[in-house]
Amino acid sequence: MTRGLFPVGGPVAKEDLVGREDFIVSLVNRLLEGQSVMLAGPRRIGKTSLAHEVLRRLKEKGAYTTAVDFFRFSGKRDFAVSLIDACLENRTGINKTLNILRDRAKALAGGAKFAIKLRDLEISFGFPEKKSDDELLDYALRLPGILAGRDDKLMVVMFDEFQDAPRVTDAEIFKRMRAHFQVQKGAAYLFLGSKEGMMQTLFSGRKEAFYRFAAMLPIPGIAEDDWVPYITQKFASRNILVDDNVVKEIVHLSGGHPQDTMFLCSEVYYTLLETGDNTLTHHHVRLGYNRAVLALAPIFDEVLDDLSARSQVRRVLHQLALGKNVYQEGIHPNKVKRAIDHLINRAVIKKTARGSYVFVEPMFQRYILQHFQ
Missing domain, CATH: 3.40.50.300 (P-loop containing nucleotide triphosphate hydrolases)
Incomplete structure (x- = not known):
């Protein structure tokens, strides 16, 4: 097969x-x-x-x-x-x-x-x-x-x-x-x-x-230095010429998330097939990224709709995506804490240190920033 x-x-x-x-x-x-x-x-x-x-x-x-x-x-x-x-x-x-x-x-x-x-x-x-x-x-x-x-x-x-x-x-x-x-x-x-x-x-x-x-045991993330040779070899196996900087852009856009990186690479590859090109460029990466986001949009929208049902969650989510402080004057800290706990339980974010959080899927963070101002 x-x-x-x-x-x-x-x-x-x-x-x-x-x-x-x-x-x-x-x-x-x-x-x-x-x-x-x-x-x-x-x-x-x-x-x-x-x-x-x-x-x-x-x-x-x-x-x-x-x-x-x-x-x-x-x-x-x-x-x-x-x-x-x-x-x-x-x-x-x-x-x-x-x-x-x-x-x-x-x-x-x-x-x-x-x-x-x-x-x-x-x-x-x-x-x-x-x-x-x-x-x-x-x-x-x-x-x-x-x-x-x-x-x-x-x-x-x-x-x-x-x-x-x-x-x-x-x-x-x-x-x-x-x-x-x-x-x-x-x-x-x-x-x-x-x-x-x-x-x-x-x-x-x-x-x-x-x-x-x-x-x-904590499951280690995948470093850019590991992704780059793998992605390069994969494209090379189909006689596609690549540059390290272009491959690094793929990893940057996906955030190194295992499945999202594979999916983005796949969409970039199909973009190359459809254009008939055999050299990977930043243009192909951007086209592939747009296609990947379009395919993921219904999934991301469903997550957002579900999260919005809870008080403060959507606001906290947007503040985290912006990299801003989620605790604001006039909003009880317990409400913010409950929103953060909910986002962690839903595997949307993970805690990296006291008061510090990152998105499990960086592409979801980008989606929030691009579509919800």
């Missing part, structure tokens, strides 16, 4: 992971040593792509790996079955092992090898149907440790959108998970979440089930 020159709209391949090699190596080493890790950050900054590359390298080193995404589950049973399947795939090489177990004929037709791979795991034909949702969930949460012990393997489990687990299962899921995970030997966990405040509370709050269970 043909892929675009720049990946847009989903996890990227290992060759398109820019500027995070040292961080990936660090994560691999930590997980190999059995240390669990928590990564929190807004959507579309590359968490999932980074995590899948970590799992790929761990698998190369002989570890069992499992990945599940709470965004995809409809309920407790769905999550339990998916986790069991993902764990068992390390043994069977089959994506949906439990589907085969549900069908006696298929299981028997698979021969003795398939049965041998599962017989020590207390799994019988029709296993899911014989268990209640809670029994199935408990088995799923025990399984990483069981497989690690039986096969003398490191098992690394990645949970994406981990903060959504209670929505999928129940309010006690974190306590249930901690009870199982803390006694497992040979299993390590990688927790990803897009709601930073919730994730920070889950792993640092003294009263929370996962208090100090995992190392909480």
Whole structure:
């Protein structure tokens, strides 16, 4: 299947992971040593792509790996079955092992090898149907440790959108998970979440089930010095001549945000294709930027409409975009603080120091300045 020159709209391949090699190596080493890790950050900054590359390298080193995404589950049973399947795939090489177990004929037709791979795991034909949702969930949460012990393997489990687990299962899921995970030997966990405040509370709050269970690591940004050679090489692979200063303009306009930078590069590339030019200029970058903003406008407008429903939020947002002080005479500081907290919770801005904030998407900041005076 043909892929675009720049990946847009989903996890990227290992060759398109820019500027995070040292961080990936660090994560691999930590997980190999059995240390669990928590990564929190807004959507579309590359968490999932980074995590899948970590799992790929761990698998190369002989570890069992499992990945599940709470965004995809409809309920407790769905999550339990998916986790069991993902764990068992390390043994069977089959994506949906439990589907085969549900069908006696298929299981028997698979021969003795398939049965041998599962017989020590207390799994019988029709296993899911014989268990209640809670029994199935408990088995799923025990399984990483069981497989690690039986096969003398490191098992690394990645949970994406981990903060959504209670929505999928129940309010006690974190306590249930901690009870199982803390006694497992040979299993390590990688927790990803897009709601930073919730994730920070889950792993640092003294009263929370996962208090100090995992190392909480900040996800590094991508420096201009990492973007420039990557973008240059990409264009060069299509025989397009580029100048470093032109590429730096792309990074400046996108702010280095992972997905926005890829999207802007993609729009610049399609501009080149349509003009028939093979030399990238500042003119092409500006045309591509205008196209990118036009495509993002409905998304940005929806965010603005949603934020405007709350008192003071839109005003505070505009002041932050201008780089001005958001605390003004005549406006109660608590109202401003609530507006800032809301913007942080919505992953529109992030705090960099006391009283200092930056936009998660610099292109959104530019959009506000250009369209809302």
